[in-house]
Amino acid sequence: MADLFKSYIDMKLNMSSIPRWLIDYKQKEFKEFRSMEFEANPLFKKDSEAREKVFLNEGELIDFIMNKGLDKTVDYRFNKKSDGVAYRDIISIGDDDMSRSLIEYQDNYPDKMRHLNNALFTTGKLIDLRDDISGELDLTETTKDKLEISKDVFHVEKGSQSRVILEFTNEIENARIYKNVDIFTEEDSKLTMFIRQNFRMETIALINIGVHSRGDIEIISVDTGGKIIRYKVYAELLSGNTNYKENKIMICNGNQDIDVTDFVRHVGKGTKSVVNFRASADEEAKVVIKDIITIEEGADNSDALLSSNGIMLGENTKINSIPALEIKTSNVKAKHSASTRHIDYQNEAYCFSRGIDEKETKKIIINGFLLGGLELKDEALRERIEMN
Amino acid sequence: MGKLEIKADRYDFKEDIDYKMRFPNGLSEKTIKNLSDIKGEPNWMKEFRLNAYRFFSRRPMPSWIDGLDQLNLDDISYFALASEKKSTSWDEVPQKIKDTYDKLGIPEAEKKALGGVEAMFDSTVVYNNVREELKKEGIIFCDTDSAVKDYPELVKKYFGKVVSPNDNKFAALNSALWSGGSFIYVPKGVKVKLPLQAYFRINAANLGQFERTLIIADEGADVTYIEGCSATTYSKESLHAAVVEIIAMKGAHVKYITIQSWVCDVFSVSSKRAFAYENAYVEWIDANVGAKLTAKYPSVYMLEPGAKANILSIAFADKDQHQDAGAKAVHLAPATSSVIRSKSICLNGGRTTYRGLVKIPRGSRDSSTSVTCDALIFDDYSRTDTYPYMEISEESADVSHEASVGKIGDDQRLYMESRGIPENEGINMIVLGFVGEFVKELPLEFALEFNRLIKINMENAVG
Numbered sequence: 001m002a003d004l005f006k007s008y009i010d011m012k013l014n015m016s017s018i019p020r021w022l023i024d025y026k027q028k029e030f031k032e033f034r035s036m037e038f039e040a041n042p043l044f045k046k047d048s049e050a051r052e053k054v055f056l057n058e059g060e061l062i063d064f065i066m067n068k069g070l071d072k073t074v075d076y077r078f079n080k081k082s083d084g085v086a087y088r089d090i091i092s093i094g095d096d097d098m099s100r101s102l103i104e105y106q107d108n109y110p111d112k113m114r115h116l117n118n119a120l121f122t123t124g125k126l127i128d129l130r131d132d133i134s135g136e137l138d139l140t141e142t143t144k145d146k147l148e149i150s151k152d153v154f155h156v157e158k159g160s161q162s163r164v165i166l167e168f169t170n171e172i173e174n175a176r177i178y179k180n181v182d183i184f185t186e187e188d189s190k191l192t193m194f195i196r197q198n199f200r201m202e203t204i205a206l207i208n209i210g211v212h213s214r215g216d217i218e219i220i221s222v223d224t225g226g227k228i229i230r231y232k233v234y235a236e237l238l239s240g241n242t243n244y245k246e247n248k249i250m251i252c253n254g255n256q257d258i259d260v261t262d263f264v265r266h267v268g269k270g271t272k273s274v275v276n277f278r279a280s281a282d283e284e285a286k287v288v289i290k291d292i293i294t295i296e297e298g299a300d301n302s303d304a305l306l307s308s309n310g311i312m313l314g315e316n317t318k319i320n321s322i323p324a325l326e327i328k329t330s331n332v333k334a335k336h337s338a339s340t341r342h343i344d345y346q347n348e349a350y351c352f353s354r355g356i357d358e359k360e361t362k363k364i365i366i367n368g369f370l371l372g373g374l375e376l377k378d379e380a381l382r383e384r385i386e387m388n
Numbered sequence: 389m390g391k392l393e394i395k396a397d398r399y400d401f402k403e404d405i406d407y408k409m410r411f412p413n414g415l416s417e418k419t420i421k422n423l424s425d426i427k428g429e430p431n432w433m434k435e436f437r438l439n440a441y442r443f444f445s446r447r448p449m450p451s452w453i454d455g456l457d458q459l460n461l462d463d464i465s466y467f468a469l470a471s472e473k474k475s476t477s478w479d480e481v482p483q484k485i486k487d488t489y490d491k492l493g494i495p496e497a498e499k500k501a502l503g504g505v506e507a508m509f510d511s512t513v514v515y516n517n518v519r520e521e522l523k524k525e526g527i528i529f530c531d532t533d534s535a536v537k538d539y540p541e542l543v544k545k546y547f548g549k550v551v552s553p554n555d556n557k558f559a560a561l562n563s564a565l566w567s568g569g570s571f572i573y574v575p576k577g578v579k580v581k582l583p584l585q586a587y588f589r590i591n592a593a594n595l596g597q598f599e600r601t602l603i604i605a606d607e608g609a610d611v612t613y614i615e616g617c618s619a620t621t622y623s624k625e626s627l628h629a630a631v632v633e634i635i636a637m638k639g640a641h642v643k644y645i646t647i648q649s650w651v652c653d654v655f656s657v658s659s660k661r662a663f664a665y666e667n668a669y670v671e672w673i674d675a676n677v678g679a680k681l682t683a684k685y686p687s688v689y690m691l692e693p694g695a696k697a698n699i700l701s702i703a704f705a706d707k708d709q710h711q712d713a714g715a716k717a718v719h720l721a722p723a724t725s726s727v728i729r730s731k732s733i734c735l736n737g738g739r740t741t742y743r744g745l746v747k748i749p750r751g752s753r754d755s756s757t758s759v760t761c762d763a764l765i766f767d768d769y770s771r772t773d774t775y776p777y778m779e780i781s782e783e784s785a786d787v788s789h790e791a792s793v794g795k796i797g798d799d800q801r802l803y804m805e806s807r808g809i810p811e812n813e814g815i816n817m818i819v820l821g822f823v824g825e826f827v828k829e830l831p832l833e834f835a836l837e838f839n840r841l842i843k844i845n846m847e848n849a850v851g
Contacts, residue, residue: 312783325774340787
């Protein structure tokens with residue numbers, strides 16, 4: 001089966017019209033995928049049950065390739081795109097294009113499924129946010145089929161001040177969605193990115209976001225949909241004095257199984273990170289939040305702050321937190337905190353005594369928990385989040 | 389900043405002992421049978437040991453503890469007999485062994501501040517004594533080997549029930565090879581006014597020490613137990629793999645204090661666990677100094693409503709040392725609470741790791757837990773990691789965790805210097821303040837000794 005799979009991949013790739021360099025890249029990534037065990041990080045012995053359900057076996061993958069080939073399965077709708085934003089299909093990138101290095105970039109986080117996505121993606125965009133004009137982009141990616149494997153690359157050029165709104169949705173129930181998203185920010189750039197995941201309720205999705213930052217970046221993400229979601233963020237702060245801010249809000253209910261892993265690696269001197277997770281879990285939802293902040297030797301004067309908070313709203317919910325720190329140099333400040341609580345009865349009583357009904361009370365308290373402390377100067381973005 | 393040292397070498401001296409018996413290096417079923425025969429144990433204990441050995445043989449070495457792969461279990465001797473006799477008077481203890489304990493200050497501490505003392509030298513207990521007034525109250529404090537013969541019903545009821553032989557590889561190894569350790573029973577309502585102490589000394593090279601301690605505090609009982617340990621430096625590794633089981637019945641209070649000051653070639657891999665019943669309160673106060681590798685996670689399983697746990701852990705890692713220590717709190721009943729505090733210091737290339745678990749399954753209503761981890765890292769060659777796990781499935785639980793890592797602040801150092809306090813002394817004061825929470829938990833004599841254990845030298849002080 002293993003050799004058949006590789007042979008089939010090679011055959012399909014060679015028959016396609018994609019550039020030779022991309023074929024070579026995909027074959028290399030497929031080899032890496034093959035060589036790895038699942039969950040390369042030995043830190044987490046206990047993984048969520050979703051792990052076994054998320055990954056397709058080779059038979060299912062071959063079936064997908066046979067039926068879909070390398071056709072596109074994602075509809076990209078640009079709701080708003082300023083002049084400072086340029087985009088191309090990854091498969092149109094030429095052999096001598098400097099952008100190729102962004103697509104082929106390898107960071108310090110080898111991950112089996114990331115390699116698989118890189119090997120098999122059938123659709124993908126390279127989006128440039130240029131330095132001379134502040135870029136603004138509002139993009140909705142809709143999966144049209146039962147299986148999507150895609151790769152997007154965002155490149156924020158030096159000096160660019162950009163804002164991106166990115167929304168992931170799908171049309172078909174029981175879809176499987178595998179996405180790699182890589183974000184590169186150059187020096188003196190600033191990117192604010194809002195990511196909303198609103199998949200249909202029976203969707204299984206694996207989203208890997210790689211952040212390779214030499215500029216300032218703020219990511220706000222809101223997750224509301226899907227059945228089994230496995231979400232990994234790999235952020236590396238490469239240049240001195242880079243600032244990284246991540247706010248993740250997860251609203252989980254039904255029998256959702258949400259597994260979030262966040263790696264933030266400080267490499268450059270004077271880098272700063274602030275990571276904030278807020279999750280609400282209702283009915284029978286299960287949430288696992290795993291973060292590792294690593295401050296490498298040489299990343300002097302770096303600061304890291306991680307906060308992971310969950311609120312449990314139902315008897316059968318589960319929230320597991322594993323906030324970790326790995327500090328390899330002395331001249332740093334690193335802190336993390338985690339809490340898991342229920343709705344405080346005193347807060348409820350306060351609202352009831354003001355004539356607010358139970359449903360509205362719960363909404364006020366949960367919104368306050370999820371959005372409180374989110375310093376958003378961008379009013380349009382704040383409205384978008386609150387509406388959602 | 390200049391060089392900082394932790395002085396554990398006051399314990400690093402060797403006595404030239406003529407051993408009565410020493411097993412050759414290596415382990416097999418025959419080793420287990422020989423050991424049991426030498427001890428003259430009942431058959432049930434021999435079977436217990438052999439079953440444990442089978443578990444041990446099947447289990448792989450844990451892969452998640454960095455540095456454990458350097459331990460060669462084939463290069464360890466699993467039993468060394470320095471004295472055939474266990475004495476109740478220091479005058480009867482063989483001179484060289486007595487000299488060891490004199491240098492460690494044990495007889496003196498016994499006179500001043502302890503209700504009972506047990507001294508274990510390599511593989512066996514050489515001294516055990518309890519004050520008469522404690523014996524009259526029905527308190528039992530003896531070595532575990534004697535307890536197997538003298539109190540078989542009590543031992544059989546609880547031995548291996550808190551830490552089962554198949555719990556993990558090193559618990560299995562201890563269950564197969566255990567020798568020495570303490571057995572304590574405190575009757576209902578009895579409060580032991582003075583602490584009981586055991587001291588474990590490794591004198592021989594390449595030795596495995598497997599003390600087995602079982603403490604049973606009956607309803608309403610109260611006892612404090614202090615465990616000290618040290619060893620001599622050799623160029624080859626030794627292994628200390630202890631199992632400590634505590635049963636705190638309804639309303640009981642057990643405080644277990646460990647001051648570990650191993651030298652650099654000891655691997656210390658222990659399983660320490662307590663069962664706390666209704667309204668019982670268990671405290672683990674754990675200081676880890678020295679050892680090439682320590683892997684130790686004292687835990688409390690709160691089995692009935694109102695049970696409480698307090699775990700305070702200090703770890704110091706100097707050059708070539710890795711302290712992988714932490715705590716576990718498992719809430720298996722409603723209205724249980726736990727507090728875990730961890731402090732660590734690493735310097736000169738040492739590494740500290742906090743590894744902890746808090747588990748609150750569904751049904752443990754109105755339970756709460758608070759975890760705090762603070763780490764000081766002195767230089768760029770050292771490393772500190774924190775890996776806390778929180779598994780929460782109970783909606784009404786209240787869980788909080790925080791951790792911080794940093795170095796001694798410039799503002800703190802400048803404050804000291806501006807008051808005319810030399811840098812060396814200033815840093816000493818700051819570090820003792822950092823570990824102050826731990827020192828407050830110790831009886832006075834031990835607090836002073838602990839402070840002496842950590843002595844800070846400054847060389848080539850640079851501003």
